Amino acid sequence: xxxxxxxxxxxxxxxxVLSVMAPSRDKQLPRLNQTHLTPLLLRIRKVGLKVEGxxxxxxxxxxxxxxxxxxxxxxxxxxxxxxxxxxKVGGFNTLTTHVPWNLHEPTVGQFHFTENLDxxxxxxxxxxxxxxxxxxxxxxxxxxxxxxxxxxxxxKDPKMKLRTTYKxxxxxxxxxxxHLVPKIAMFQYTKxxxxxxxxxxxxxxxxxxxxxxxxxxxxxxxxxxxxxxxxTADDGLNLRxxxxxxxxxxxxxxxxxxxxxxELQSIQGRSPILMMVYTTDSxxxxxxxxxxxxxxxxxxxxxxxxxxGFSFNFYMFHGGTNxxxxxxxxxxxxxxxxxxxxxxxxxxxxxxxxxxxxxVFQMFFHYVTDVSTVTRPKATNTVAYKQLILLxxxxxxxxxxxxxxxxxxxxxxxxxxxxxxxxxxQSFGYTLYETTIGNGGLLTTKGHIQDRGQVFLDNKFIGxxxxxxxxxxxxxxxxxxxxILRILVENLGRLSSGxxxxxxxxxxxxxxxxxxxxLRQFRIYSLEMKNAVIQTKLPRFPDSWKVxxxxxxxxxxxxxxLRAGDPPLDTFINIKGWIKGVIFINGQTLGRYWNIGPQExxxxxxxxxxxxxxxxxxxxxxxxxxxxxxxxxxKLGMTLYVISAPAPL
Numbered sequence: 001x002x003x004x005x006x007x008x009x010x011x012x013x014x015x016x017v018l019s020v021m022a023p024s025r026d027k028q029l030p031r032l033n034q035t036h037l038t039p040l041l042l043r044i045r046k047v048g049l050k051v052e053g054x055x056x057x058x059x060x061x062x063x064x065x066x067x068x069x070x071x072x073x074x075x076x077x078x079x080x081x082x083x084x085x086x087x088k089v090g091g092f093n094t095l096t097t098h099v100p101w102n103l104h105e106p107t108v109g110q111f112h113f114t115e116n117l118d119x120x121x122x123x124x125x126x127x128x129x130x131x132x133x134x135x136x137x138x139x140x141x142x143x144x145x146x147x148x149x150x151x152x153x154x155x156k157d158p159k160m161k162l163r164t165t166y167k168x169x170x171x172x173x174x175x176x177x178x179h180l181v182p183k184i185a186m187f188q189y190t191k192x193x194x195x196x197x198x199x200x201x202x203x204x205x206x207x208x209x210x211x212x213x214x215x216x217x218x219x220x221x222x223x224x225x226x227x228x229x230x231x232t233a234d235d236g237l238n239l240r241x242x243x244x245x246x247x248x249x250x251x252x253x254x255x256x257x258x259x260x261x262x263e264l265q266s267i268q269g270r271s272p273i274l275m276m277v278y279t280t281d282s283x284x285x286x287x288x289x290x291x292x293x294x295x296x297x298x299x300x301x302x303x304x305x306x307x308x309g310f311s312f313n314f315y316m317f318h319g320g321t322n323x324x325x326x327x328x329x330x331x332x333x334x335x336x337x338x339x340x341x342x343x344x345x346x347x348x349x350x351x352x353x354x355x356x357x358x359x360v361f362q363m364f365f366h367y368v369t370d371v372s373t374v375t376r377p378k379a380t381n382t383v384a385y386k387q388l389i390l391l392x393x394x395x396x397x398x399x400x401x402x403x404x405x406x407x408x409x410x411x412x413x414x415x416x417x418x419x420x421x422x423x424x425x426q427s428f429g430y431t432l433y434e435t436t437i438g439n440g441g442l443l444t445t446k447g448h449i450q451d452r453g454q455v456f457l458d459n460k461f462i463g464x465x466x467x468x469x470x471x472x473x474x475x476x477x478x479x480x481x482x483x484i485l486r487i488l489v490e491n492l493g494r495l496s497s498g499x500x501x502x503x504x505x506x507x508x509x510x511x512x513x514x515x516x517x518x519l520r521q522f523r524i525y526s527l528e529m530k531n532a533v534i535q536t537k538l539p540r541f542p543d544s545w546k547v548x549x550x551x552x553x554x555x556x557x558x559x560x561x562l563r564a565g566d567p568p569l570d571t572f573i574n575i576k577g578w579i580k581g582v583i584f585i586n587g588q589t590l591g592r593y594w595n596i597g598p599q600e601x602x603x604x605x606x607x608x609x610x611x612x613x614x615x616x617x618x619x620x621x622x623x624x625x626x627x628x629x630x631x632x633x634x635k636l637g638m639t640l641y642v643i644s645a646p647a648p649l
Contacts, residue, residue, distance in 0.1 A: 048189040049196040049229045051248060056269045056311060058196065064309075065274060066365060067094035067134060068317025071143065072122040072517070073103055074342055075320040075352070075409040077115060078607035080122055082377055083318045083352050084129040087414060089376055090347065090358055091365020094132040094196070094314050096276075097122065098141040099184075100149040101176055103326070107421045108153055108172075111179045123187050127194035134231075134313070135184060136199040139163075139173045139217070144283040144338050146328045147494040147501060148202075148427065153424040155416040155505055156491060162502050163201070164210035177220050181594040185225035199276070203252060207499065214244050233276040236260035243267050250276035275305060275312040280345055285336035286492075287331075287596045290637040299360055306368060319344035321603050324589045325428040325529060325582070328496030329587055334534040335467055336491035337451070339599045340591030341636055350603050350634055351570050353380040384632040388616070390558040392545035393624060394487075394538070396432075396555040397459050402537050406434070406523040412448070412508035413524060415491060420526045429529035429582075431507040434486045435522050438475030441515040443485075448510035451492040454555070454621060457483045461553065461622075474514070485519070487512075488527075519587025534617055535587040541615075554581070559617050565609035572601035572634055573616075577625030584617040586610065598637020 047059050056063045064498055068087050075083060087095060099119060105111050113119060126133050140163050141149040147162075154160050157168045187193030200218050218230065234242035236255035240263060243249045249267055251260065253275060264273065280298050305312050319342040327338035343350040347358045354376070363378070407419050412433060416425040443455065445465050452466040458480075463472045465487070477483065491506035511518040527533070539545065542560060548558065573583060575593040583590045583602055586609070590602045616628060 016273055016519060027139040030081070045190050045192055046378060050223070051229070051271055054272055054309065055490060056272050063331065065094050065134075065311035065313070066092050066369075067096045067311070067313035067314060068347060069090050069096045069098075069277075069317075070318045071098050071100075071320065072119065073117060073326075075318060075321065076605040076607045077118070077121075079347055079352050079605065081125050081129065083348060084126050084131060085377055086348060086352070086354075086358070086439045087317055088129045088131055090362045091369060092131070092314075092317065094134060094313075095126045096134040096136065096315075098136040098143050098149065100141060100143070100145060100326075101139050102145070102147065102151040102182065102427065105151055105176055106427065108424050109175070110422075111176075112217050113179075113183065120183055120187065123184070123194060126185075127607070132189075132196045133187075133194045134197045134199065135195050136202060137177075137180060137184065137221070138201065139176065140201055140204075140215070142377060142497055144200045144212075144322075144328050144330075144342070144496050145360045146326055146491075146496065147504060148328065148353060148496045150501075152416055152427045152494065152504075152506075153421070156425050160502060161209065163207055163213060165212050165216050166210075170216065173217075181221060181224035181226065185227075188228050189223055192228065195228060197231055198226050199233055199250075200244065201242075203234050203238070203242065203497070204232070205234040205242025206497070208241045209499070214242070218244055218247065219607070231274070231276070236263075238262050243419065248274070250274040252277040253279060263301075273308075273310045275310055277315040278302075278305075278312045278316045283327075283330065283344065284339045284341065284598055284636065286339055286594050286599075288336065288598065290598045298357060299364060302364065307422070310635065314347060316342070316344045316346040318348040319346040319350060320352075321350055322591055325491070325493075327493050327591075329493040331495050331498045331500060335495075337450070338496070339636075340593065340602060341599050341634065343636055344636065350636075351380055351382065351605070353382075358429050381569050382632040383565075383630075385562055385564070385571055385630040387630065388562060388628040389626075390560060391548040391624075391626065393548050393552050393627070394540065394545055394557050394559075395459075395552075396557070398544065399538060399557060400432075400525065402539060403525055403527075403533075404537075406432075406525045408521050409522050409524060411511065411518075412522055414450075414505040415510045415526075416505050418507075418524060418526055420528075426526050428491060428509075428526050430488055430490050430527040432525040432527060433489065433508055433522050434525070435485050435519050436482050437474075437479060437485045437514055437519065438482060439478075440474050443472045444513040444516070445470045445476055446510065446513065448508055448512055449487070449489055450504075450506045450509050451490060453487045453489040453508075456486040456488070459484075459486070488611045491619075529582055529619070531584075531587045531589060534584045536588075538617070548624065548626055551626060552620075554579075554620040554622045554624060556617055556624055557617055558624050559615065562609075562614045562616055562628075564609045564611060564614055568606045568609035568611060568614075571604045571632040573604055574601050574629040574631045574635065576600075576629050577627060578618065578620055579622040581618055581620040581622075584615075584619075586614055600635040600637065601631050603634065 050057050123133055188195045204214055230250040231250050232242050233250045235252045239249055322340050322342050329337040341350050415431055418426050449465050455462040489507045493494055494504040495501050580594045582592055588608050
């Protein structure tokens with residue numbers, strides 16, 4: 001019985017539908033001859049990936065897409081090649097990867113395509129390893145990213161309508177595509193490159209705010225030189241809404257039923273079926289247990305899809321890490337921010353190591369294809385460094401004089417409205433709001449704190465205001481006429497999908513009140529937690545830094561030094577003894593930690609360490625620890641297996 005198709009009673013009817021659409025229902029697993037169709041061996045490029053009846057062809061020969069998703073921006077660049085090689089050796093023939101607009105254009109007109117964002121180097125490396133590429137350039141990609149990979153500066157426009165033909169959106173999209181698309185067009189199949197297909201947007205059928213939008217994005221890609229096979233990708237309920245004429249519709253595994261395949265057939269007749277997202281997991285979110293489908297069902301599903309002639313893409317093959325603070329939030333059950341790890345129970349672990357599933361699928365794919373058996377690359381070495389016991393600290397209040405001058409505003413400004421980053425606002429991290437108030441009263445937010453605010457009076461912690469708590473009593477101090485009110489607001493991640501993404505402003509998004517009177521005259525500090533801030537704004541060690549002798553009340557920065565060997569090895573920082581904050585290694589932002597779980601460790605790539613002394617800085621919001629612990633393996637929370645279908649993306 002298929003775990004991914006829905007109701008068991010639909011199976012017999014489904015086979016009658018698939019008998020027309022799929023090339024084979026023979027229970028003998030078909031053996032594919034695909035060795036000659038690899039980027040390394042194929043020299044003459046005439047006819048790219050095509051739809052021929054119920055199958056794909058490449059250069060006129062039958063071709064089955066066996067793909068895995070791996071996003072370059074979640075994996076340290078020095079690790080790219082090894083993970084791509086593991087993909088190829090595992091029996092996969094195609095890489096699927098997403099292109100995040102918000103990372104490539106973090107500020108209007110400033111484009112980044114180097115270092116860990118060198119998309120072309122990643123695509124070229126995939127080709128070197130013998131993989132084809134399906135590219136998902138967006139502009140919206142989802143992928144559990146903040147705002148689905150759209151830049152937050154778009155929301156500076158109060159009338160913005162994301163993912164529509166609203167002029168403010170299309171103007172920005174066209175400028176971005178002017179820089180992106182010519183780069184990738186040169187690496188298409190018919191130009192000698194590995195890109196065999198390009199996905200238009202992502203699951204637009206579930207958004208469907210503008211009937212002209214998808215055609216507009218298609219034209220924007222084609223007019224700039226994209227000529228390979230175009231596809232859309234939607235879940236079972238929204239195939240028709242997201243479909244474009246003369247564009248292949250592919251399926252995400254949510255809401256798959258017999259009717260899904262009937263819908264596909266009515267849309268485009270006999271065609272190959274590409275399960276563009278097959279997954280056993282959904283992203284982990286803070287404060288919830290880890291949940292994913294029983295891995296034992298995974299191979300059974302794949303065997304069934306293989307028998308019926310499906311092509312498929314594993315989401316994820318290697319999930320990696322939401323380095324920095326790039327993770328978004330889910331809105332399926334309220335607001336649930338995504339954790340730092342993007343392990344995703346993928347075929348490779350967060351650090352790129354093998355899983356039992358990898359070995360099973362390698363055997364299966366090598367059995368059903370004619371790919372010769374190749375020795376697997378060695379497993380990743382990890383180490384648990386000795387705990388660090390010498391820590392130094394500075395409170396946030398000590399650091400404020402070293403930061404850029406605060407913005408001044410009569411009313412609160414949201415992150416997106418702040419006059420930072422050339423006037424285009426703040427994307428990630430924290431914002432500190434400061435004003436002078438009278439003595440005591442009832443502080444009321446009316447829902448205008450997004451997402452979580454710590455309240456201080458004259459540097460004394462009073463409490464937390466968030467989506468669940470909107471009022472806080474400020475006790476009067478008889479010895480003072482006025483007090484300094486500070487609210488440290490954290491962006492936990494903008495929604496990555498859904499109809500509410502246009503509302504996703506962060507920080508103080510409107511007035512807050514003291515005894516029903518709106519507060520005025522704010523000084524606003526931007527604490528974006530960029531690498532440059534940690535490297536240039538904090539006082540140099542040992543200037544001003546104090547030794548930790550007991551637990552220090554946050555918010556505060558803590559510093560220690562790790563001695564690594566030569567060469568350094570991967571490790572994991574265990575957050576035992578810490579509550580909530582962000583960790584940096586040699587100025588690089590590892591990501592957010594939070595003791596509500598499920599994630600208990602943060603991945604430290606060996607490539608981010610130096611032989612010898614390495615600087616670790618922890619920004620702790622609440623109460624600092626007195627030691628820093630390490631582990632040689634990830635601890636991502638207790639696993640709760642789901643007996644039914646795998647959790648949807």
